[in-house]
Amino acid sequence: MSKDIADIRKDYKxxxxxxxxxxxxxxxxxxxxxxxxxxxxxxxxxxxxxxTATADGTPSAxxxxxxxxxxxGFIFFTNYLSHKGRELENNPKAALVxxxxxxxxxxxxxxxxxxxxxxESEEYFASRPVASKIGAWASPQSTAIAxxxxxxxxxxxxxxxxxxxxxxxxxxxxxxxxxxxxxEFWQGRRSRLHDRILYTKINSEWRKERLAP
Numbered sequence: 001m002s003k004d005i006a007d008i009r010k011d012y013k014x015x016x017x018x019x020x021x022x023x024x025x026x027x028x029x030x031x032x033x034x035x036x037x038x039x040x041x042x043x044x045x046x047x048x049x050x051x052t053a054t055a056d057g058t059p060s061a062x063x064x065x066x067x068x069x070x071x072x073g074f075i076f077f078t079n080y081l082s083h084k085g086r087e088l089e090n091n092p093k094a095a096l097v098x099x100x101x102x103x104x105x106x107x108x109x110x111x112x113x114x115x116x117x118x119x120e121s122e123e124y125f126a127s128r129p130v131a132s133k134i135g136a137w138a139s140p141q142s143t144a145i146a147x148x149x150x151x152x153x154x155x156x157x158x159x160x161x162x163x164x165x166x167x168x169x170x171x172x173x174x175x176x177x178x179x180x181x182x183x184e185f186w187q188g189r190r191s192r193l194h195d196r197i198l199y200t201k202i203n204s205e206w207r208k209e210r211l212a213p
């Protein structure tokens with residue numbers, strides 16, 4: 001490792017974030033930042049860190065893709081039998097993090113995850129490319145396998161079984177929605193004196209406050 005790793009730093013200076021700048025509804029505020037991120041042409045703007053934990057609190061995290069937003073929360077899709085799926089089954093508390101470095105912005109979200117309806121999962125699965133549909137069948141996600149050939153053989157098997165038309169959704173695959181209870185908007189500022197606005201849901205209402213950097 002380079003001895004200079006501690007010297008890697010960037011001074012953030014693009015924008016500020018004041019209480020007067022943000023909306024009262026954090027989902028609407030996320031939508032505003034989302035539109036700005038889209039217009040900035042950030043690559044994989046929907047990439048987000050999903051943190052889950054076991055029932056006894058052992059954490060794990062990985063990058064997944066946001067696939068929907070509504071007034072209830074943030075939607076993503078995965079294999080229900082995967083590592084994250086098994087953790088969410090036993091502990092539905094989870095967190096998301098978006099980092100848009102081009103805008104010097106971060107959004108942290110904490111909440112409770114639940115499965116979306118089977119109809120919603122079916123609708124999204126039908127919109128996926130054929131190769132992604134086959135992949136959902138071919139991969140026993142998060143389980144140990146003997147080698148890459150296992151996946152390749154599974155792909156060949158399901159391609160022969162389903163062809164390219166009307167590939168059904170696997171029963172073990174579908175969507176989740178994270179219903180937020182906290183959403184924090186972070187705007188980078190000079191000298192690490194960042195702006196942080198936190199929304200906390202209390203009795204169905206959102207409380208807004210500034211956090212020290």
